[in-house]
Amino acid sequence: MQWIGELAVSALILIGAFFLLVGSFGLAKLPDMMRRLHGPSKSTTLGIGSLLIASMLHFAMASGHVSFHELLITIFLFLTAPVTAHMLAKAHILRSQADRNSLPSTGRPDGWATLDVPKRAAEK
Amino acid sequence: MAMRFFPHPLLTVWIVAVWVLLANEVTFGHLVLGLILGILIPLATSAYWPGRPRVGAPMMMIEFMLVVLWDIVVSNIQVAFLILFRRGDSLQSRFITVPLDLKSPEAITVLAGTITMTPGTVSSDVSADGRALLVHCLETDGADETIAQIKHRYERRLKRIFE
Numbered sequence A: 001m002q003w004i005g006e007l008a009v010s011a012l013i014l015i016g017a018f019f020l021l022v023g024s025f026g027l028a029k030l031p032d033m034m035r036r037l038h039g040p041s042k043s044t045t046l047g048i049g050s051l052l053i054a055s056m057l058h059f060a061m062a063s064g065h066v067s068f069h070e071l072l073i074t075i076f077l078f079l080t081a082p083v084t085a086h087m088l089a090k091a092h093i094l095r096s097q098a099d100r101n102s103l104p105s106t107g108r109p110d111g112w113a114t115l116d117v118p119k120r121a122a123e124k
Numbered sequence B: 001m002a003m004r005f006f007p008h009p010l011l012t013v014w015i016v017a018v019w020v021l022l023a024n025e026v027t028f029g030h031l032v033l034g035l036i037l038g039i040l041i042p043l044a045t046s047a048y049w050p051g052r053p054r055v056g057a058p059m060m061m062i063e064f065m066l067v068v069l070w071d072i073v074v075s076n077i078q079v080a081f082l083i084l085f086r087r088g089d090s091l092q093s094r095f096i097t098v099p100l101d102l103k104s105p106e107a108i109t110v111l112a113g114t115i116t117m118t119p120g121t122v123s124s125d126v127s128a129d130g131r132a133l134l135v136h137c138l139e140t141d142g143a144d145e146t147i148a149q150i151k152h153r154y155e156r157r158l159k160r161i162f163e
Helices: A002-029 A038-063 A069-095 A097-101 A119-123 B009-023 B028-048 B058-085 B105-117 B143-162
Strands: B094-099 B121-126 B132-137
Touching (some): A002 A038, A038 A069, A038 B105, A069 A097, B009 B028, B058 B105, B058 B143, B094 B143, B105 B121, B105 B132, B105 B143
């Protein structure tokens, strides 16, 4: 029975390593800032996720009790990764004149928060 | 009175749970220390978080998490495929505007985070009045289809949970 667990752990580590590599490769390969943001912000979630599941499985089999630290790492990662991507995108919109001019309309009286002040707040 | 000392009861429960998980063992000492932190941190930060989000529909929450987890797996494979087998210049990347039905700031935050973690989309900005999201798509055929999918898969469920 031991070898099934070891096989599962090995498979998960390989899957994780593959997606992390693809994410980093995307960062290097894609041509512009906004496209580059997609590589690391996504391929890493499944990559890190697989590695953490592998770690949980391995230590559950080795020591007999389940560790919850991996679960916490996953939660913190899911909380912080979108915030980082969001801040990078906002900084890019602020810096790039070309992208700023090509943004779609908000469909609202106010513009985008990075570039515009809400009308109600401005009147105060 | 209870509101004054526990401005965010759910946050208190969450902090205690995270503290016990960090310690990796349930003992009386860790519980007490977690509880002290769980009372002090919401008190210290309540000035920056004046709203009281209503969170309900626990079954919907589980459904939402499963849908998101499934989408993360699918999107990872899709994005990996795009990165490996397509020339960077040939990707049809563009910004789209997603009008929001959600009003609660907490719900919009969760939606924006979910969009970033799932199929080829990164949420990049919010409109100044908080009623539309700017989303960057790595590869899209039609903006309407992506918007419909976001609204159907995520926003509909979040509306049930938060509003």
